[in-house]
Amino acid sequence: MGYQDLLDLIINNYQELSKYNYDAIMVKPLPVTGLYQPRYSTSHESHIAVTGKSMDIFPNLSPYGYFDSTPQDKNLKTFFLLNFPVNIYKSNIKDLISYHKTRNIEQATKDQLDSYNLIADKKKRSDFLKNFLKNLSPKQRREINKLDDEQINEITNTLLNDQSSNESVNATVCAWRGIRGDGSIQLGISNVSKDSPSFLSFRKLFLEGDILVILKRASEFLYDIIGISKDSNIGQSLSTMNGDFLINPDKKYPYDSTVISTNVFIPQNPSNNKKAKNILLYGVPGAGKSRYIKDNYCSDETAIERVVFHPDYTYSDFVGQILPIVNNGQLSYEFTAGPFTSILDKAIKNPDKTYYLIIEELNRGNAPAIFGEIFQLLDRKKSNDPNEGESEYSITNFDIAKYIFSDKEAKIKLPSNLWILATMNTSDQNVFTLDTAFQRRWQMKHIKNDVSSADHAKVNIEGSVISWESFALSVNRIILQANEGASSSEDKRLGAYFATEVELTRELFPEKVLKYLWDDALKLDRERLFKSSITSFDEILSAYDTSGDPIEAVIRDDVFDSMKNYSNSVVSN
Structure with missing residues (x-):
């Protein structure tokens, strides 16, 4: 379904929205974790989680530049919240209430609920409810979570008796950019301590599978929010949409100048004043x-x-x-x-x-x-x-x-x-x-090949008295001497991180470093580094696997002595 088809479908059901222009629409079916205070649920989430492109329904949110490294989710929730003004429409509230009034629970299910209500032990109640809900169909879970008459009257008094407007209720909803446990980004909608009471009351009308529709007003810092029952005709039409985010194709972005609110600060490149290159x-x-x-x-x-x-x-x-x-x-x-x-x-x-x-x-x-x-x-x-x-x-x-x-x-x-x-x-x-x-x-x-500045420069190669710094700098001098006059001689040198600290082991070092030197860097002049008695790489591996110093076993005595006596002076590369 395209943007215009979706907008037409919404307006056909709620004519009040026909007088407004919109930038974008987000359609979000709510799982049980997105509900607020359901009557029977094992979920403990209090917000609505949105991921992917749908997060851009609130384009004013992007606080990451304030942190030197990836921020923790708790910091984002604490310091970078923004309350968005929203309109909730009374005709839509009445439609949602009408579905709660059809509450019809089978007798067997009622009996189970009665048994649950008699359990005093907290853990036993939790285990009973978990198994009970697992055996119910989605339709049965919706039925048991429908509001009773007392709850409906409470919401009616809060929302429908609001005198600020004949057709809508003004509310605010809190949103933030957060980080999930796996490190991915999500948008959090609704903070129970910061949302207006009217929005929280509105959330109570949603059942598992019902659809939240958010429409962003064009050129305004304002949103219209609609709740769609899964069982309604329009709900059936939207059943294939799952987290869809549709932008008005007629809009051109960004706006030349739009003041969204005098109370909102929008940072301009806070993380880095340098322009990209x-x-x-x-x-x-x-x-x-x-x-x-x-x-x-x-x-x-x-x-x-x-x-x-x-x-x-x-x-x-x-x-x-x-x-x-x-x-x-x-x-x-x-x-x-x-x-x-x-x-x-x-x-x-x-x-x-x-x-x-x-x-x-x-x-x-x-x-x-x-x-x-x-x-x-x-x-x-x-x-x-x-x-x-x-x-x-x-x-x-x-x-x-x-x-x-x-x-x-x-x-x-x-x-x-x-x-x-x-x-x-x-x-x-x-x-x-x-x-x-x-x-x-x-x-x-x-990038200069600064071996002495490597984190593991002073770490000894396993089993040897020779450090990575001493080995690499000594070998690099030999490579330059062996390839004197060749334009590519500098490029054959061992880089500071050619071998990492974990690769200085007896098992990995010869395969990673000595093989490169034998097969490539010193292929035409191996005797500058290796013992003259060694004639193949197999012999290097055999000699390296000794009880003594493995470096001493494979390289020339004079080179080994030079490495051993290395004085920690800075060697130009």
Whole structure:
């Protein structure tokens, strides 16, 4: 169902809404965990959880930039709440009440409920209720949770007797961006200590499977909320919609200027005043390029989309592709976003947060082919432009535009809060060449191979008196000497993180480090490092597996002595 069809369906049932224009509509069927104070339930949730694109029904919420790292959910709930003004319509309230008045519980179920009410022990009551609800059908669970006459009268007095308006009740609902246990982001709607009493009363009318519809007013800081009974005709029509979020295709975003409320503060790029760039970090394998990104740009995984280029990686993998989707037995073809489109969508819809597209091993894939027309977006406006950081030129891409804006004619640009960071090993063989036109759109940054600054520099290789720092610096000098005159000699060196601390073990070190030195870095001059008696890598492995110092067993005596006597002086790389 499209946006206009959905809006028409709602207005046909609630004519009061016909006089308003809307930006977007969210349709959310409520599971039992989304109900407020159901009569019989083992759920303890007090809010309504919303995930995915539906979270953007409240575009003013994005507090993550205030934290140095990924914030805890409890902090978001405590410090970054926003109360949204909403209208609840009296005709809709009456419709929901009418379904509660049809409460009809079978005698056997009543008997079970009577038994439950007689149980005094708290744990036994909980266990009884859990087993009892498990054996009921969804329809039976709805029936037992319908309100009785006393509860209906209470809600009637609270909502329908409200004199502020003949057709609606003014209320406020609290919402926030939270983090689930698995680290994913969710939108929390309704905080029982901060919502207005009228909204909480309205929530009591929802039963399991009923549908919450939120309509965002156009150019206003105001929402209209409708509750749809699962058993109603309109509820049947909406039965296939599950967390759908539809944007008015006629709207153009963002607005030139809209003051939503004098009481609401909307931060402007609080996390980082720097405007985004395209940065290509290069250096020897293991120099710490990815670590540099984590330490100097972003460690918040919710703000990152990370990809690795390789020879089989394509434009469709990167941007997205049309894939077959089966819904309710019906085959359809839909655009499935790739990592580029996904992070672009987040950045555009959350302009107050900084996002990062990280591309590892940029030159291991055919980068110009993978980027395709996206290549044009890499030209960004400079510091003398008020829109510094966004793309200088726009492109047309129907799939991306429809996915992000629900308008295939919308032009695509990189926003100023979306960084693109790429890494490249300068020693890689059999890789694609980056042409000048592609390279000039990146700010190049060389990552120095600073072995002495590595976290595990002073850690000894297992079983040896030789530290990783001493070994790597000594070997790197030999590599430069062995390849003197060769343009690629620097690129053959051991990077600071070529081997991590966990790879300094007897089992892993020879396979990771010594194999690279034997097969690649010193392939043409092995005797500069290894004992002359060793003629194969098998012999290295055999000699390394000794009761003595394994490094001493495989490398030349003079080199070992040099490593052993290493004086901790800084060695230029």
